[in-house]
Amino acid sequence: SQCPQKWKRVFCTLCNSKKHSRDRCPSIWRVYLLKDEANDKALPMHRLYCYNCGRKGHFGDDCMERRSSRVPNEDGSAFSGDNLSGDLKRQYFK
Amino acid sequence: PLSPSKRTTNTDYPWILNHDHSKQKEIADWLTMEIKDFVAYISPNRQEIEIRNRTISRIRAAVKELWPDADLHVFGSYATDLYLPGSDIDCVVNSASGDKENRNSLYSLASFLKQRKLASQVEVIAKARVPIIKFVEPHSQIHIDVSFERTNGLEAAKLIREWLQETPGLRELVLIVKQFLHSRRLNNVHTGGLGGFSIICLVYSFLHLHPRLVTGEIDPRDNLGVLLIDLFELYGKNFGYDDVGITVQDGHPAYIPKREWRDLQPGRNPFTLAIQDPGDPTNNISRGSFNLRDIKKSFAGAFDLLTDRCFELDMATFKDRVGRSILGNVIKYRGKPRDFNDE
Ligand SMILES: [Zn+2]
Ligand SMILES: [Zn+2]
Incomplete structure (x- = not known):
């Protein structure tokens, strides 16, 4: 972050x-092999938990x-x- | 980059010998296969299992001979198949009368086993919070710890076996994290490291709360590579240790704001790992892991090393990839070469 070349956008x-x-x-390694069956499941919102505040x-x-980790x-x-596929992502951000 | 000679004569990551996955299209699949090879490499073969079972039966028979109302059970990593080669076997003696946890009993069992040539290098530790005898069984050279009149270890082992049944990938990732922490001397609770049960709870909750797994999109066994990196990323960079605890009650891993965990003893330092004991909700099973700073740092370092290696190998030609290891960037296995358990 001290780099004088900071204006050079990546x-x-x-x-x-x-x-x-x-x-x-990250897309070089963050690649998941999905199950074969079609994914038309409902997103289980009550089972999602937050690593930052501990809530559901x-x-x-x-x-x-505010961020807990430094x-x-x-x-x-x-x-x-963002790390959900297709329809699940749409349900999450609705 | 490694020199060509180091590529072929590596002894630090023997699990890649004759198991080359460098032609995989996806880097994540290569790492998945290496994780499976590592687990096969360190898993005990049939002969080792037989020797271990025979050793335990002999000691068990001796305990029953000395005390007809008593029995000996194995708990800890041997009871759950989550041990690394050379780990101690944890046993407990329980009796109908419930009176074996005292100085006299400890010494009489120790001398009885010595006399029967079932124990050498015997140590009696009678004054500890959990009194034990420690010894080496002379035929097998296996190190054994025996505690007395306790059932919590047996209950934990039973619970962990259930978790292993219902959570594919748990065994593989626990063994990797154990070996990783072991080689950095961060797995000993007496020096503030992470104990076996805490490691299991961290991986177990990770596998139930990961976005791709909570939605059932993926089979963890097909995705061990990316999941290992995601795990190091979570616990090395993002987890809010100051504010968040982990609970695993009733087979439902979840997070809980620390403020809402009433029995949690607030210490002076909020930066502590808090994992609710499934057998006793007032107890934090990781309260002894005071060296969280180094544990977190080592996880973050593992994330950086693994992703750096992925980026490097992604750019490399297939010729330059041959004989390379991804996992070897974070895990070394030093010790007697082992036969692959390909069963
Ligand atoms: Zn990108
Ligand atoms: Zn939150």
Whole structure:
């Protein structure tokens, strides 16, 4: 963060993120092998818990409370509504 | 980058010998396969299991001979199949009269086992909070700890076996995290590290609360690689240890705001791991893990090392990938070479 070249914006051509470059894109390793059966399940909101505030109904990355951990989370983690597929994501952000 | 010679003669990650997955299209699948190989490598083979069972039967028979109203049971990592090669076996002697936890009984069992040539290097630790005798069984060279008149270890083992049944992937990830913490000397509760039960609870709750698993989108056994990285990311970077506790009551892992856990003793330092004991909701099973700072740092480091290796190998040619290890960047296995358990 002390870098004088900070104005040089990074951009990822894999996922269009401005937070990392193409060679350090989480999508290189954050790849899940989905089950075969079609996914038309309902999202169990009452079983989602937040790693940041401990409450129900949302994931830690999406918490509105102040961040508890002192390690920054700039680029998102697995515990985010963005890490759901298709219809489940739509249900979560509704 | 490793020198070519180091690639082929590695002894630090023997699980990759003759098990090359460098041609996998997805880096995450390569890591999944390495995790399965590591688990097969450290799992006991039939001969080791037979030796262990015979050893326990002999000691058990001796206990019953000395005290006809008593029995000996195995608990801890041997009772749940979550042990690393060379771990101690935890046993407990329980009796109908319930009177065996005293100095005299400890010494009489110790000398009885010595006399029967079932114990060498015997230590009697009578003054501890949990009095035990420690010894090495001379035929098998297995290290054994015996405690007395306690059932909580047996109950925990029964619960963990149920969790293993209903939670695919739990055994694999627990063994990896155990070996990881073991090689960094962060798995000993006496020095503030993470104990076996705490590790199991961390992985168990992770596997039930992960977005892809709570929705049933994936089978964890097909995704061990990405899940291992996600696990190190959660506990190394994001988990709110100051504010959040973990509960595993009634087979439902959940988080709980620490403020709402009434029996939790508020210490001076809020940065502590809090895991509610499934057998006693007033008890925090990880209260002894005072070195959370180093534990968290080591998990964060593992996340960085694994993802760095993924980025590096993603750019490498297939020729340069051959003989490389991803898991070897965070786990070493030093010790006697073992035969693969390919059963
Ligand atoms: Zn990207
Ligand atoms: Zn929250």
